Amino acid sequence: xxxKKPKRxxxxxxxxxxxxxxxxxxxxxxxxxxxxxxxxxxxxxxVFDDAWEIIEGIEExxxxxxxxxxxxxxxxxxQLSEYNKSTCVCTVTDGGYxxxxxxxxxxxxxxxxxxTVACFEDPGxxxxxxxxxxxxxxxxxxxxxxxxxxAKLFCFTGDxxxxxxxxxxxxxxxxxxxxTIVDISQDGGYVGVGWKVPMKESWLEIYKVPKDTWxxxxxxxxxxVARSRKPTMVESSAPxxxxxxxxxxxxxxxxxxxxxxxDSPPGSRPGSAQGGQNQPGLSVVxxxxxxxxxxxxxxAPVGPCAATNCSAALKATDADGNVIGSGxxxxxxxxxxxxxxxxxxxxHKDELQYLNKDDQDLASFPGIHFLTPGxxxxxxxxxxxxxxxxxxxxxxxxxxxxxxxxxxxxxDLEHKPDIVWPHSEQxxxxxxxxxxxxxxxxxKTGTVVVWDVYRGTLLRVCPITDKGxxxxxxxxxxxxVPIMTEDDNAATxxxxxYANLVVSCDDGTFCLLQxxxxxxxxxxxxxxxxxxxxxxxxEVVTMSQTPQVITAVTKSGRITxxxxxxxxxxxxVGLPVSFQLSSQLPCICADGKVLMLIGAQTDEENHDALDLxxxxxxxxxxxxxxxxxxxxxESVATDASSYKLTNxxxxxxxxxIQDRLVSQxxxxxxxxxxxxxxxxxxxxxxxxxxxxxxSTWLTAKSSVFTTW
Numbered sequence: 291x292x293x294k295k296p297k298r299x300x301x302x303x304x305x306x307x308x309x310x311x312x313x314x315x316x317x318x319x320x321x322x323x324x325x326x327x328x329x330x331x332x333x334x335x336x337v338f339d340d341a342w343e344i345i346e347g348i349e350e351x352x353x354x355x356x357x358x359x360x361x362x363x364x365x366x367x368x369q370l371s372e373y374n375k376s377t378c379v380c381t382v383t384d385g386g387y388x389x390x391x392x393x394x395x396x397x398x399x400x401x402x403x404x405x406t407v408a409c410f411e412d413p414g415x416x417x418x419x420x421x422x423x424x425x426x427x428x429x430x431x432x433x434x435x436x437x438x439x440x441a442k443l444f445c446f447t448g449d450x451x452x453x454x455x456x457x458x459x460x461x462x463x464x465x466x467x468x469x470t471i472v473d474i475s476q477d478g479g480y481v482g483v484g485w486k487v488p489m490k491e492s493w494l495e496i497y498k499v500p501k502d503t504w505x506x507x508x509x510x511x512x513x514x515v516a517r518s519r520k521p522t523m524v525e526s527s528a529p530x531x532x533x534x535x536x537x538x539x540x541x542x543x544x545x546x547x548x549x550x551x552x553d554s555p556p557g558s559r560p561g562s563a564q565g566g567q568n569q570p571g572l573s574v575v576x577x578x579x580x581x582x583x584x585x586x587x588x589x590a591p592v593g594p595c596a597a598t599n600c601s602a603a604l605k606a607t608d609a610d611g612n613v614i615g616s617g618x619x620x621x622x623x624x625x626x627x628x629x630x631x632x633x634x635x636x637x638h639k640d641e642l643q644y645l646n647k648d649d650q651d652l653a654s655f656p657g658i659h660f661l662t663p664g665x666x667x668x669x670x671x672x673x674x675x676x677x678x679x680x681x682x683x684x685x686x687x688x689x690x691x692x693x694x695x696x697x698x699x700x701x702d703l704e705h706k707p708d709i710v711w712p713h714s715e716q717x718x719x720x721x722x723x724x725x726x727x728x729x730x731x732x733x734k735t736g737t738v739v740v741w742d743v744y745r746g747t748l749l750r751v752c753p754i755t756d757k758g759x760x761x762x763x764x765x766x767x768x769x770x771v772p773i774m775t776e777d778d779n780a781a782t783x784x785x786x787x788y789a790n791l792v793v794s795c796d797d798g799t800f801c802l803l804q805x806x807x808x809x810x811x812x813x814x815x816x817x818x819x820x821x822x823x824x825x826x827x828x829e830v831v832t833m834s835q836t837p838q839v840i841t842a843v844t845k846s847g848r849i850t851x852x853x854x855x856x857x858x859x860x861x862x863v864g865l866p867v868s869f870q871l872s873s874q875l876p877c878i879c880a881d882g883k884v885l886m887l888i889g890a891q892t893d894e895e896n897h898d899a900l901d902l903x904x905x906x907x908x909x910x911x912x913x914x915x916x917x918x919x920x921x922x923x924e925s926v927a928t929d930a931s932s933y934k935l936t937n938x939x940x941x942x943x944x945x946x947i948q949d950r951l952v953s954q955x956x957x958x959x960x961x962x963x964x965x966x967x968x969x970x971x972x973x974x975x976x977x978x979x980x981x982x983x984x985s986t987w988l989t990a991k992s993s994v995f996t997t998w
Contacts (some may be wrong), residue, residue, distance in 0.1 A: 351822060359819040361850075364915055365864040367887065367908035368404055373397060376888050376907045378420040378877050382430060383476075385834065385882040387446075389432055390907060391417035396434065398446055401884045404909050410444060410451040419471070423478045425501050429508060431478050439468025441483050445508050445577075452511060454504065454577045457483050457497075475660035475678045476726070480696060481580060482658050482681070492653040493587045495703075496681060496696065497580035507577050584694055585703040588654040588685040592617055594624035617690075617712075654685040657717070661693070662726040665746035666709055669697045680708070682729065684717045691717065691731065713739065721763035721791075728789040728805075732760035738793060740805040745943075749789065750805040752813065758797030764830040766790040767837045771802065771855055792816070792840065792854070798824035800842070802854055807946060809953075816842075816852050818859040833912070835882035836921040843878055847871035849887070851918075861917045863910060865889040872900045877907075885910040 370376075375393035382389075387407065388399045395412035399405065419435040425445075432444040432451075441457040457469065464487060471484035479499055486492040597603035603621040635642060660678045663669060667680040684691045692707035719732040727744040736755040741748055754760065771790050788806035793799070793813070801813040825844040832840055839860070842850050847870045849863040865871060869889035871878075879886040891904040912918055 355822055358822065361818075361820045361859060361861050362917055363862045363864050364910070365866065366914055367863075367865065367910045369866075370399070370404060370907045370909060372406075373399075373907055374905070375416075375903060376877070376905050377875065378417055379879050379886050379888065379907060380420045380422050381879050381886075382422050382424050383834075384424060385884075387430070388879065388884070388886055389420060389422045389430075389446075391420055391434065396420075396432070396444065396451060398451060401882075401886075402911075408446060408449045408451045410453065415440070421472070421474050423474045423476060425478045425505060429505050431474060431499070431504075433472040433474050433481060435469055435472045439470070439486075441469035441472045443481065443580075445504060447508050448512060450508075450512055450515070452508060452577075455580065460579070470655055471658070473658055473660075477676065477678050479678050480583075480660060480681075482660075484656050484658075486653050486655075488653075490653070491587075492655065493585060494656045494658065494683060495582055496584040496586075498583045498696075499580050500578050503578045582703060583696060584681065584705075586656070586681075586683055586692070586694065587704065588656075589688065589690065589692075592620075594622060594627050595620060597621075597623070654687055657684050657686070657720055658682065659720065659722045659729065661722070661729075661743055664727075664744040666693060666743060667695050669695060676726075682720075682722075683707075684720060684731075686718075687716060689713045689716055691720075711741075719760055719763055721765060723765035723789060728765060730763045730765070730789075730791055732763055732793075734759070736760060736795065738763070738791070738803060740789060740791065740803075742789075742807075747807065749807060750803075750810055752803060752805075752810075754793050754801070754803070754813065755795045755797055755799050758795035758799060760793065760795050761826065761828055762792065762794035762830050764792040764832065764840070766792060766802075766832060766840070766854060770837045771804065790854070792830050794827040794830065794842075796826050798826055800827050802857060814857045816854070816857050816859075818850055818852075820859065820862075829878055831878050833882060833885075836912070836918060838921055838924070839918065841878060841885065843871060849878075851915075853921075861915060863887070865908060868892070869906070869908075870900055872902065872905070875902070875905060883912055885912055 370390075373390055373392040376390060378391045380389050381387065381401065385401055388401045390397045390399055393413065394409075395415075396410040396417070397406055398408045400407055416437040417434045418437050420432065422430055422432045425431050428447055430446040431454075432446060434442050434444070436442075439458070443454040443457075445452045445454050457463065457472075458467075464485070466487050467485045468488070469483055470486045470492070471482070473482045475481070478501055481497045481499055482494060483497070484492070484494050595603050600621065600623070603623070659682045661667070661680045661682055662677065663675055663679050669679050679695065679697045681694045681696055682691055683694065689712060691711040691713070693709035693711070694705075695708050713731070713733060715733040715735045715737070717731050718734055721730045722728070722743075727742060728740060728749070729743050730738055730740045732738055735753070736758060737751060737753045738760070739748070740750045740752075768788055768790055772788075788804065788809065791803045791805060793801055793803050799815075801815045803813045804811050825846055825848060827842045828845050829843040830840055838853055838855050840852050840854055841863070842852055844850070847865075849871065850859050851861050851863065852858065853860050863885065865887065866889070868891050870892065871887060872890050875888045875890065877886075877888045887908045887910070888905055889908055890900040890902055890906075893899045893901045913922065
């Protein structure tokens with residue numbers, strides 16, 4: 291009988307192995323200290339480690355900075371010190387004038403010389419938004435919005451600025467309403483004003499501008515001022531107004547109701563704002579009122595249908611489902627909404643007790659764009675292709691884009707939209723190209739949707755970021771960065787529909803997105819080789835004289851010029867040492883030959899904040915930048931004339947077909963490659979299944995054998 295073998299004793303560790311374990315454990319190297327000294331020792335070690343990490347970080351940043359390219363910095367800006375407390379600046383397409391708001395009112399500045407051409411004194415009102423357009427040669431229309439919610443229209447010609455209209459003082463306007471947005475169409479034919487009654491409602495009104503009548507009234511007003519400045523001998527003679535038919539429209543007294551005078555704040559009425567002492571005769575000018583043509587209200591929240599039973603609800607809806615609307619026509623009864631609300635409160639009753647029950651202002655704010663004729667709304671497509679005929683509106687927090695016709699006759703100001711574009715997520719930003727052919731919308735999920743409005747087709751849907759929010763959408767000239775095809779790197783046809791778009795997000799993404807029907811290249815990042823950290827770009831401005839160059843402003847106030855053709859930074863623009871560009875003053879205006887910035891000094895008490903009382907504009911002549919010399923010499927065809935002026939819709943469709951034919955060979959190659967990949971993938975899937983089945987059979991077989 292076999293005896294049980296005794297267990298072998300464990301081999302003792304060698305001396306070397308014990309020494310290794312002793313040295314590897316840092317706590318055993320030194321003797322344990324008593325508690326007070328042990329705490330001091332750990333604290334000192336922690337301080338030393340933290341200091342060493344900071345020193346290493348500083349050294350790494352210095353090494354990174356030495357490895358970065360050094361771009362030129364230009365600080366040759368001219369300070370316009372006479373315009374203190376500047377808040378906004380804008381320009382027009384021709385670039386002859388800059389319209390500047392400052393502490394004493396509104397000023398028109400020559401963009402090249404920096405001299406004052408005309409001014410409108412309105413002290414006490416701080417303008418927060420300004421825009422302008424050219425009515426006709428020598429006549430400009432200016433819109434302003436001040437901090438108290440007053441929306442005004444001005445006309446500028448020669449050396450005169452005339453107050454045309456204060457929308458808050460119009461008849462029928464709610465006295466509690468304040469303006470939130472004012473925008474002028476690119477042709478000056480329409481003005482959009484957004485209104486809001488705090489804690490109650492908001493809406494948008496569109497007014498048609500009597501352009502020809504206003505031009506005549508301005509001419510007559512200027513002529514009346516010229517006659518008032520004639521010598522006394524001429525003044526003694528009776529003025530002859532019969533020579534000008536337009537002058538008969540102007541000799542009117544300013545008839546304003548007394549109630550309006552009492553309710554209006556100081557500086558809001560033409561008499562108090564203009565100051566008739568400086569420009570006699572202008573304070574009594576009465577312009578023709580603009581006509582309201584459209585009123586848009588935000589879509590009502592989706593609620594139960596008005597039907598009393600299911601059969602009536604089914605009859606009221608579209609049987610075929612061919613109509614895409616706002617989602618209000620459905621068959622969901624009130625019982626469904628009640629049950630959903632009860633279920634929500636039951637599930638989240640613990641969280642709802644911490645909900646702030648104070649009244650919140652839930653009013654929506656509109657985002658508007660005036661559109662020119664296209665295939666979506668073709669009214670005036672052949673007769674007046676550059677004249678505005680429609681309006682696109684989206685509301686904050688909404689997922690739908692509404693398009694309204696401005697030329698069709700309607701009985702009521704409020705009517706249904708002609709087109710509704712639903713989206714999967716909320717719209718947070720939108721942009722329209724200068725020619726009006728393309729529209730881009732940024733969604734809450736970081737996706738950009740680009741449409742060809744003129745042809746009515748979708749160009750591209752591109753996810754830019756999944757972690758950030760889209761800040762900037764800016765269209766560029768299509769001729770600057772043409773889309774290259776895969777066949778011999780040839781550019782697409784000039785009549786093709788493609789667009790270049792600059793996109794910036796709050797996670798630091800800054801790229802160039804190219805959109806085409808048959809071509810969707812990946813986005814190209816715009817790189818600043820001199821930047822140490824990734825900064826968020828909050829403003830992008832194009833320059834008409836050098837379309838290859840754009841100006842970008844970061845959240846920290848850093849101003850950089852980029853070459854979009856090479857997607858690299860070329861130089862920086864700096865303010866004087868004591869000034870910084872404020873994020874509260876996003877007033878950068880690049881207009882061909884002049885770059886206008888508004889800077890403010892640092893607050894003495896809080897060095898992280900800026901003192902807006904010291905804000906002053908700075909003018910930078912771009913022709914003095916040596917790095918831009920080569921761009922002035924290059925001639926690049928821009929989109930000054932839109933596709934709809936240079937090409938008919940038939941020509942553009944023909945060019946699209948030609949581009950498809952040219953790229954047919956490459957598309958066939960991609961199709962063949964894809965089919966080859968499908969065969970390889972199917973073979974791999976088949977092999978994996980066989981291997982899995984074989985391994986399962988072996989496992990089952992071995993388990994059977996072991997049981998036996």
